[in-house]
Amino acid sequence: MSILSGKKVVIIGDRDGVPGDAIAACAKSAGGEVVFSSTECFV
Amino acid sequence: MDLENQKRVKEFAEKYGPENVVVLLGASEGEASGLAAETVTNGDPTYAGPLTGVQLGLKVYHVCEPEIKKEFDPEVYDKNVGMMEMVLDVDDISNEMKPIRDQYCKF
Amino acid sequence: MKSVIKGTGYILVHTPDMVLHNGTTQTTERIVNPDGEYLKELPKHIRTYEEALSYWPNQVYIGNKTPQELAAVEQPWYDKTCDMNDRFGRFGQIMPQEEFILLMQACDVFELIYLDKDFVAAHKGELAANPLIDETIMARINEGVDKAEVERLVKEEHSEGLYNKGVLVGAVNRAHDIDTNLSAHVMLENIVSKASSVLSLLAAVHNAGIAKSEVEYVVDCCEEACGDMNQRGGGNFAKAAAEIAGLTGATGSDCRGFCAGPSHAIVEAAALVAAGAYKTVVVTAGGCTAKLGMNGKDHVKKGMPILEDCLGGFAVVITQNDGVNPEINLDILGRHTVGTGSAPQAVISSLVTDPLDRAGLKVTDVDKFSPEMQNPDITKPAGAGDVPLANYKMIAALSVKRGDIQRADMMKFIAEHGMTGWAPTQGHIPSGVPCLGFVRDNMLKGNIHRVMVIGKGSLFLGRMTNLFDGVSFMVEANDGKKEEAGVSEDAVKSLIAKAMKDFANTLLAQEEKK
Numbered sequence: 106m107s108i109l110s111g112k113k114v115v116i117i118g119d120r121d122g123v124p125g126d127a128i129a130a131c132a133k134s135a136g137g138e139v140v141f142s143s144t145e146c147f148v
Numbered sequence: 149m150d151l152e153n154q155k156r157v158k159e160f161a162e163k164y165g166p167e168n169v170v171v172l173l174g175a176s177e178g179e180a181s182g183l184a185a186e187t188v189t190n191g192d193p194t195y196a197g198p199l200t201g202v203q204l205g206l207k208v209y210h211v212c213e214p215e216i217k218k219e220f221d222p223e224v225y226d227k228n229v230g231m232m233e234m235v236l237d238v239d240d241i242s243n244e245m246k247p248i249r250d251q252y253c254k255f
Numbered sequence: 256m257k258s259v260i261k262g263t264g265y266i267l268v269h270t271p272d273m274v275l276h277n278g279t280t281q282t283t284e285r286i287v288n289p290d291g292e293y294l295k296e297l298p299k300h301i302r303t304y305e306e307a308l309s310y311w312p313n314q315v316y317i318g319n320k321t322p323q324e325l326a327a328v329e330q331p332w333y334d335k336t337c338d339m340n341d342r343f344g345r346f347g348q349i350m351p352q353e354e355f356i357l358l359m360q361a362c363d364v365f366e367l368i369y370l371d372k373d374f375v376a377a378h379k380g381e382l383a384a385n386p387l388i389d390e391t392i393m394a395r396i397n398e399g400v401d402k403a404e405v406e407r408l409v410k411e412e413h414s415e416g417l418y419n420k421g422v423l424v425g426a427v428n429r430a431h432d433i434d435t436n437l438s439a440h441v442m443l444e445n446i447v448s449k450a451s452s453v454l455s456l457l458a459a460v461h462n463a464g465i466a467k468s469e470v471e472y473v474v475d476c477c478e479e480a481c482g483d484m485n486q487r488g489g490g491n492f493a494k495a496a497a498e499i500a501g502l503t504g505a506t507g508s509d510c511r512g513f514c515a516g517p518s519h520a521i522v523e524a525a526a527l528v529a530a531g532a533y534k535t536v537v538v539t540a541g542g543c544t545a546k547l548g549m550n551g552k553d554h555v556k557k558g559m560p561i562l563e564d565c566l567g568g569f570a571v572v573i574t575q576n577d578g579v580n581p582e583i584n585l586d587i588l589g590r591h592t593v594g595t596g597s598a599p600q601a602v603i604s605s606l607v608t609d610p611l612d613r614a615g616l617k618v619t620d621v622d623k624f625s626p627e628m629q630n631p632d633i634t635k636p637a638g639a640g641d642v643p644l645a646n647y648k649m650i651a652a653l654s655v656k657r658g659d660i661q662r663a664d665m666m667k668f669i670a671e672h673g674m675t676g677w678a679p680t681q682g683h684i685p686s687g688v689p690c691l692g693f694v695r696d697n698m699l700k701g702n703i704h705r706v707m708v709i710g711k712g713s714l715f716l717g718r719m720t721n722l723f724d725g726v727s728f729m730v731e732a733n734d735g736k737k738e739e740a741g742v743s744e745d746a747v748k749s750l751i752a753k754a755m756k757d758f759a760n761t762l763l764a765q766e767e768k769k
Contacts, residue, residue, distance in 0.1 A: 109216070115156070
């Protein structure tokens with residue numbers, strides 16, 4: 106069963122890992138609805 | 149996890165129902181991924197944010213984990229994450245994420 | 256006319272009490288979790304000045320040790336004592352908190368800082384003995400006020416306390432009763448930034464061996480904003496710091512771009528010099544109290560000392576081509592544009608491989624890459640990984656994709672073309688520029704010829720755009736050709752004659768084809 110299809114997706118990206126926008130593109134491609142996308146910064 | 153982000157996660161879980169929300173992470177290594185996953189499932193382990201003591205039990209994955217990667221359009225994934233997957237220690241990340249999901253995820 | 260790097264200055268300020276009182280991780284914790292374990296444990300993890308001096312990455316930052324020497328030391332570094340513990344280095348110095356509090360007061364031109372007179376008397380001689388501090392700065396130090404007055408200001412006037420070894424020794428007043436942009440908190444942050452920028456400017460001008468009067472323009476690229484309620488980021492830190500540093504012939508302005516600020520500022524400074532607008536431009540930035548102890552929770556949890564206990568500062572002197580110093584090549588600029596996106600491979604392509612493609616160079620033609628040089632001793636235990644290493648892995652991965660190197664040679668490429676990070680996590684401070692002192696040294700010695708400096712910035716933190724940012728530039732060894740400041744009349748005549756001759760030849764050639 107699909108994990109993302111039709112779900113509300115909340116994204117916590119990382120500036121030095123994978124940023125929010127890049128994850129959002131993937132989530133949308135899997136049929137998820139991105140309701141929030143942010144990118145954290147530890148440096 | 150950033151306190152403002154914790155607040156937003158909590159709001160979305162309340163608004164849409166926790167069973168309908170999936171959290172995707174992009175942290176740069178295993179331990180940080182695990183802590184973020186714990187925050188949205190069992191509550192903020194640092195006792196600082198709005199999710200302290202709040203057990204949302206949300207579904208949570210790191211974007212590079214194989215379970216979730218297989219759902220993405222491979223071309224989109226390759227373009228956006230492909231190179232970071234080569235840079236990150238995906239095994240370490242998976243090893244931190246899975247036990248937390250198994251233990252605390254309610255959905 | 257090309258522009259060259261004439262000298263650099265790198266300074267640290269050990270500010271253990273500011274970690275406790277001004278770092279946002281701590282001030283936030285005091286609000287949300289005042290009785291928590293972290294605040295109780297934290298004081299036990301604060302390093303002494305001597306411990307900060309003998310910390311390997313700090314000795315690299317001020318130029319007493321090299322990045323190569325640091326790379327040979329097994330990580331972690333916090334539990335090792337560097338065999339060098341001098342407070343003064345080739346590029347600058349590590350200033351103790353006592354001297355810095357006095358320097359802050361010297362940098363205050365609005366009577367906002369009041370110091371305990373006993374503290375002033377006890378430490379004034381120490382600041383006066385600092386070789387970079389001259390009598391014009393010392394003349395700005397007041398004798399101070401009674402301790403009771405300092406206590407009253409903090410208790411009754413919303414002033415921010417200045418502490419030394421846990422004791423209240425001064426107060427920073429608010430500059431306005433209502434305007435939050437002039438609150439005591441903001442004034443403290445801004446005066447700290449200004450004072451550490453002043454010290455950086457003094458170090459760089461001294462190291463470049465130029466007269467203060469030669470500096471014509473200063474660009475400040477820190478991450479603070481100064482202004483009042485009607486112009487919150489009005490500026491101008493650059494000119495404010497230049498005034499105290501005695502650069503009377505300089506004007507200046509501020510350039511902002513989060514952590515990418517320094518790289519933007521250096522490109523702008525190099526362009527100003529190359530265009531002939533100013534002959535000598537200094538790029539400068541002071542440090543940031545907010546980021547002190549930023550990852551402290553992780554450090555304390557792991558039984559480590561608080562490693563983010565120093566403010567950072569740097570300045571780079573950029574002058575007209577002297578035929579000797581390393582050049583900033585403005586023909587090879589990397590730019591993250593609005594359309595680039597935030598996918599890591601798109602970001603790194605725009606900053607690294609796109610400019611190389613335009614210049615017809617391979618990745619291996621660049622001797623060293625200097626992305627964000629954060630000290631991994633700080634970031635790894637905090638879950639942010641080894642930031643420089645991650646950047647090098649990305650560059651290596653792209654190089655494999657382009658066929659510049661073989662996949663099996665990735666780690667070899669990283670060892671040869673990379674460096675181990677040593678800079679404190681002060682946002683803009685580690686971003687590309689910490690290498691410039693070593694780059695200049697090694698280019699003058701002929702050891703390296705081409706270095707790419709890469710700055711990246713998290714614009715989304717300001718909530719104005721979701722965009723990422725970045726800019727890169729190339730530093731190259733000087734080819735030794737000293738350029739004339741202008742073009743002579745004879746040269747213009749000969750250029751015109753040559754152009755006309757070429758044109759005539761082209762016409763003739765076209766005629767012949769027909």
